[in-house]
Amino acid sequence: MVLEASLLVKLVVLLLLTFSVVSWAIIIYKYQYMSRLEKQNRIFIRVLDNGDARGVLAQAKALDASPAASLYRNVFSEAASKSRLKRAINRQEVIEAGKIEKYVNFLATTGSTTPFIGLFGTVWGIVNAFRGIGFKGSASLAVVAPGISEALITTAFGLVAAIPAVIAYNYYVGRTRRAIQEMESISPEIEAVLTGANSDK
Secondary structure, three states: OOOOOOOHHHHHHHHHHHHHHHHHHHHHHHHHHHHHHHHHHHHHHHHHOEEEEEOHHHOOOOOOOOOHHHHHHHHHHHOOHHHHHHHHHHHHHHHHHHHHHHHHHHHHHHHHHHHHHHHHHHHHHHHHHHHHHHHHHOHHHHHHHHHHHHHHHHHHHHHHHHHHHHHHHHHHHHHHHHHHHHHHHHHHHHHHHHHHHHHHH
């Protein structure tokens, strides 16, 4: 049916397939990334509780997926000044939150736009069906069926792209929110460790 559809419908289907493939790539990537992030965050919390400032830094360098560890690495050089350290932590929290949320908005875009792109293809298919009726002067199934099939194809592809993206978006919004909250809850401990290390000098 896709091969026999009009050029515009083929382009709509190709666009929807592109949205779907990219969405699934993001879904798989984010699952792996969030799993690594959560595991490494747990490791970093244990390291932070049991280590000195420089010892924590050495181990934080190996935890590349942990936003808390990344925050620690990036603010370590500001430990000499408490006010600068606080500003650096606040600034780095925003940066790390952006990294955690990366690509999630594309899932929301896919979920909200692909049904309308599919609907556009549906409208075009119905228009073709009416054109067929006008050209043939008949409303038989043979005349109407090609346009209706085009309409059903694009509707189906729009839903196939949108439904997984919406489910994944809601799922990852929850996980990213928890990850950001966890990072923000660790920030005072990071500040205390670095401030304590500076006062010990």
